[in-house]
Amino acid sequence: MNHIKLSFIVLIFSVFIFSSCKDESINVPKNTVESTAAQSSIKALKSHFNQDGTLRDGENPANNIIFDFCFDFVYPITLSYNTGSEVTIQDFNGLIAVLINMSDDLYINGIAFPFQVEVFNDATNSFEVVSIQNEESFMDLLENCSIDDDGNEEDCVCTEEYAPVCVQVMDSSGESFTIGFPNMCVAECEGFTQDDVVDCDYSNPADGDYFDDCFDMIYPFSVVNADGETIQINDEDDFEAVIYANYYFDFVYPITVDSEVNGEEGTIVVNNEEELATLLMQCDDEDDDCNCTDVYEPVCVLNPENGETITFDNECEAICEGFTPNNFVDCNTSGGNNCDISNLSVFIGDCISTTAYSISLDFDISNYDGDTFNVTFDGTTTYSYAIVDLPITIDLDINPNNATGWLLVSTPDNTCEEDINWNVPNCE
Structure with missing residues (x-):
């Protein structure tokens, strides 16, 4: 990345x-x-x-x-x-x-x-x-x-949690549009910050993972990419290849879809961008299963109707309720201990030799008064580090029998913890 x-x-x-x-x-x-x-x-x-x-x-x-x-x-x-x-x-x-x-x-x-x-x-x-x-x-x-x-x-290593965020960018001609990332960690790995986050634009078909849960495309149809090239899409493989290679595209309308909105299946003809955006928003409103994990990484939002603070177990659940990271506020933690480790990331560094490499470890921690944290590698060895030294560089040996690295970050009192894994580099 x-x-x-x-x-x-x-x-x-x-x-x-x-x-x-x-x-x-x-x-x-x-x-x-x-x-x-x-x-x-x-x-x-x-x-x-x-x-x-x-x-x-x-x-x-x-x-x-x-x-x-x-x-x-x-x-x-x-x-x-x-x-x-x-x-x-x-x-x-x-x-x-x-x-x-x-x-x-x-x-x-x-x-x-x-x-x-x-x-x-x-x-x-x-x-x-x-x-x-x-x-x-x-x-x-x-x-x-x-x-x-x-x-x-x-x-840059992130979890696979799906809590989509969007940012606004410009193409080479100066036209602005939004693009989506599966979660904030991935967006940060690409150089974006919380200040760059905007509401996701349903009118951009490449903006977020909406199609799979909302409707099935009926083939063939055509799209126009950012270069003005018209591409015919004959099947799902064609469509997904075009999406990967093109950061922005428009449909050539009308298109036909098999919809599952409101629990009913049926064929719908979509005549323009506005109708597509409406269909996607209806589908999003009906989707009660956001596939969020059970991880407790609380986030708080300010209810615009009554000014009260609402606490969600994690960012994904807040987004599923229609909030965006721009709505997040600091949680009031006076009622108890809500220690939180967030934005845990591992950057793969250089190979030190054919049997060793380095990583850079970083994360944010809140509602914790201690000065140190523990890192457990591969479930066996634990070391202690100072929070003030973050990010830290750690040298690791390569286990030829394990292609995946893993570590657990925790506080000495075990009030909060978070783990992460990554693909071990080939240093041969």
Whole structure:
């Protein structure tokens, strides 16, 4: 989750896409050059996908290539294999086809300069297109993305709790729109803060995970992406691939859906954006099952009708009742001990050796008067640290029998605790 500084999952891309003649290898006079940056970036991007083209669990929490990876290529681009063959990639699906067909004997090690990439600029809160003129500028891009020469990325680890938040950004033409993240931790990992949070915009189809619980799309239909390109969607795989590769798009109306709003199933023709927004809001109002966890991380909101403070067990439950993080206020804890550990995150650092790596641990703690906290690793070893030293860097050994790291943060009196896990990096 790196960047210069949508919530769907890509399933299996169709065989037709992978066998498209757009991206065939050809032996022509070379216009590519060997590039360490190209090899590193393609290797890093490959780690986000399974061998069948599906997204890897835990590697794509934002479900958008620019936020989960760091940048997206502006197509077409020309890459070269270690065998000397070149391949011209026409679109995102063509790049995925290259990624899943790579092996130890066949891999990308070159690219044709110049080319362009799309990134998110924290300073301007907007997506921008950047030109990469040579190997030096490509390496600078990867350094800003925290991608090393071996294709390893600096990761930010969040829980899988679904408590969606939205932020407002701008596209490369200056048009503002909102995008959604599954929870505040993921948004913070992408560089956003509580001050950036806005009400989610139901009119943006890529804004939040509403479709699966509300209605089923009837195929085929078409969408128009941010570049003005009309794309025909023939099935669910096509739709989810488009959502992952495009941070914004519009439907070509009318569209037809199978709706389950108000407990009744039926076919509805949606004629415009306003009707879609209305349908989504009706569905959201009828959804009493927000799939919140039982974690006690209390948040409080101010009731605008009577000025009273309402306490919810966690952020997800508050959002399910129609509140947003902008409505949150400090909880009055005079009635008891409500120690709370929140925003627990683990950033994967550098490999120290082939058998060890470092992590950076950080979190917020409230309603707690102590000066120290405990960290238990893998359920066995516990160490004590000073809260004032946060964030802290910890060196960890790699257990070859465990691909997942785990730790528990707790107070010495055990009044509150929170755990987190992450994928152990490959340091070989």
